[in-house]
Amino acid sequence: MNLIKPDFTYCSDIKLIKRIEGSSRILEEFPDYLVDESRLSGNSVETIFFPETTSDVSAIMRDMHKRGLRGCVSGARTGVVGGAVAMNVDCVISLSGMNEILGFDNKSICAQCGVTLDELDKHISDNIPGMFYPVDPTETTSSIGGNVASNASGARTYYYGPTRNWVNAITVVLADGSVLDLKRGDVVADGRRFRIELPGQPETTFEFPNHKYPKVKNTAGFILAENMDAIDLFVGSEGILGIITKVDLRLIKKPSNRLYTVIWAESEKQSVDLVKAIRSSHILNMLAIEYFSPEAIAVLKQRRMYEGSSSTVAKIPYDAIAAIFIDCVYKDDSELSDISAELEIILHAQKRSLDNTWSGMNDSDLKRMKQLRHALPETINMIITERKKDNPNIHKLSTDFAVPDGMLETMLETYHKKLDKSGIEYVIFGHIGDNHLHVNMLPKTEKELLLAHELYVELAKDAVRLGGTIAAEHGIGRFKRHLMPIQYPPEMLDAMLELKNIFDPAGLLNPGVMLPD
């Protein structure tokens, strides 16, 4: 069946829904609800709603729809692209109070959208032994609704894919307050066509063009594919089609034996060669492959030198110039021996040995290694904070591009060539297994800041030219709308806009997010 048909179900009394009112009071006492981690500044609003159920959200949307009010859909506000910033809106719908686990069995869990990843993990480990939710966006205080709305991914996406792959079912409240329950497999496009029937409206057809999406993880705009599931219209929709209130997620058996290893490399080229060898090995079962560039290692070494042995940054071997981190699954001791032998061969081919590794099998080992990874953005932010003292306009620019297998080296070469020429300080790190590296540009002056913005667009074009994406995991939000035409031809952008107009013709939900004007 290809008919998407929401209903008006039970809706709460709007007067009874928790809220904070008054734009000046909100600005003074609750400014945090107006921004997300992008630190983009928005405007204040008349009302912040705190719904607790799907019926509450339905009541809010019905009321807003009647009055033509625009709203900002706000999860845990950890987004970095400005999706949950109150900008050109009349109210904020904060989903932070919708944090109940609604049910679970031994292979799935159903939660309200405001449940955080930390809470979800805790609930699973307390109640569903041996199982886990495998997607691991670094920010564990993010909400599961936000994760679904932005199709979040993490290091382990290399093996398990993005959030999308784990969503069994969702409940969405649309702009008119109607409610849509979608279970994977129930509503599927007929080729490239959905029929949509909103309450009190004639049926419409949404037909989309054939488009070849990049073969990489991708959160830029809607992913419209032949015979797609209607759920996937909403996964990654960044709150512009509806408010996801309830999510049913698939769980998987937690791999019990894990080997975590940092491999210290002598150069970037050696790291890339190691990654290629690791990826093509049939013996290694990798959940994640992460990268620290020479610039990243230098930043960490510097911090360590500055802070001494009390630093949270471990002492990095002096001959280490770059590093990769791998998270590997094994069944038993004999498989562990095989893995070690395989890594020895791979390292030997690069004139390195197993001596150039740090390894461990426990959670505390993982934590120590993760500390290195966490210390990196932390240190970068410290550097930027210092620069802001001289010039408050200064901020870092972080890319989120990914390119297909085979284009990794070309992309890295491009990064270095253009960034070195610009003179802007930069650090590269991230999900190298997925050819998805974050370039952090750290401008020192206003002039460099301007240059960094220009360079950002140029690098986005390069990524797309190499068959990649402008937004692999963070989404588009308000920050990257101007980049959408780089990745999509006009007919695709038109189709995305048409989809938005069918579900939210008045533009009440997250105006200014994802789609270019």
Add this chain to the structure above:
Amino acid sequence: MKIVCLVKEVPDSEAKITVENGKIKETGVKFIVNPYDEYGIEEALKIKEAGGEHQVFILTFGTERAKKVMESAMALGADEGFLVADGSAPDCDSHTTAKVLAAALNKIGFDMIFCGKQAIDDDSSQVGVRVAEMLSLGHASVVNKFELTDGKVKVERQIQGGQEVIEMPVPCVITCQKGLNDPRYPSLKNIMAVKKKPRTVFTLDDIGLSADDVGVNGSFVEVTKFEPPLEKAPGRVIEGEPEDTAKELIRSLREEAKVI
């Protein structure tokens, strides 16, 4: 020199500890090398790497399960591992634990002994010093600087208002504090090499002790029960006019929380 590092098996600092019927529930908990013991192992390895005829031994007292932790400790680069395995280990107090370790040390021989300043599970901070006393050795605890020259040890420890410097001959016992060094991470090579190194498991009998010496029988202290820390009570919002809320706040801090 035979350098012996005492290593205790403790729950992973990342583990979630639950208490059931007054006992710690161990299912699902992973066990690790006591982090403070790693400073001792590092110091021992540094002595060895500086040159000379040295061997680094790991000595652990625990149940059979502790073999894994002994091996993890060996993976840092030690030459040989010893485990005194006995089911009574969890019921042993510091005195009994030290008795077992001292007996094992006598069996394997030693020229220098390192251990952590305390174990992160029971925080007793006594075992190293008790071992030294039982073996009539000099000791220094909570050490953050160590030097070995011509068979003489010079250590420093932080005390109120400054550093204390102690010199003594080897053999002696040093309990190690954070800051002493940077414990290394095991390399995959050393992890895999452990299986090829000598690992000995002693019974009590092997070290000349019997069931009467250990566990509840040999201990002065008996742990009667464990209790989880109190759950944090939810916060309370006091509403009303400032004069009333201030009064109510003072009253509840004084009468309910009893903090003023």
